[in-house]
Amino acid sequence: MTARKPLLDALVAMLTPRDALVSCLGANARYLPHMTVPCPVFALCDSMSAAIPLALGVALQRPDRHVVALEGDGSLLMSPNVLATVAAASPPNLTMLLWVNGRYESSGGQALPAATVDWAALARAAGIGHVTSAGDVAGLREAFGRARAAGAPALVVVEVAFDPAEAIPPYSERPDEIRARFRL
């Protein structure tokens, strides 16, 4: 299984200035301010499970943008209902990346409830028509490219390694800064 940072690097390298990125709380949100991202970024530092519906609102309001939502498996497990909401709204410009490591990483790496969730099947059952999986950088590149070309809401399940020793930087931006800089 691949570490988070190379996967995040690969994703950011595929983004364009016409995209918009909405990140869940946790490691992704903490890494992003230290990366050169070519599009506006809105990163959460609280509110588990808000990234996908927030991205949905952006996507519906701005159909000229491709919106990419980063969500974690712990967050989605909290409110998987959002998959049905996205399927119903069916924005053609929303790609969701689900980072799966089985951990509540931002709160200390506690394990999720000990169930083997088939995320791809769950998404399909909720009506998401385009669902793929990736477990390494090459797979992510291929899956993301196909997802953003799908013309329908798409989900990429990204299997990512959990490393309790990973040196994730702390949050470095204040919410008001993040909001003010998110200009589409």
Add this chain to the structure above:
Amino acid sequence: MTGLEQIVAGLEAAQVSLVASVPDTWIGRLMAGVRRSPRLRAVDVAREEEAVAVACGANLAGGRGAVLIQNAGLLNCGGILAGLVELYHLPCFFIVSLRGDHRDPVYYHAPKGRVTEETLRAWRLPHARADHRGDLTAQVKQGVEFSVESRGPFVLLISGEDLA
């Protein structure tokens, strides 16, 4: 104009672009009016916290989102109000059906009615009861504009009689 039509007109006058909702009996009637508007996009969501995030996303993207839910759903929203709306200073206008007060004929709503306004005060959420004897269009427009100008939430509580 019915109260329902006045409320929809208020959303239009306030340039609301997107309305995210989980229905109850009253909100469902109101959303039927929203769907008839060519200027409002109705977004059906599965939980009230989603409605808040969807509306905030529309606001972040340059539009104006509104949330139409029951007070039971508002009571679900404490976390996202604190962790998204208040933390990031995002406008978020709510129309919430106030079930369980003395005007509500349905007995099982009463526990929600007893705690809703006290909860709003405890959460320090600006709010008002709609008054169907006045201009509902103006009340809605003022609520939306308050939320935009204050970069925060505003909750307009409605009753079934406000829709008549």
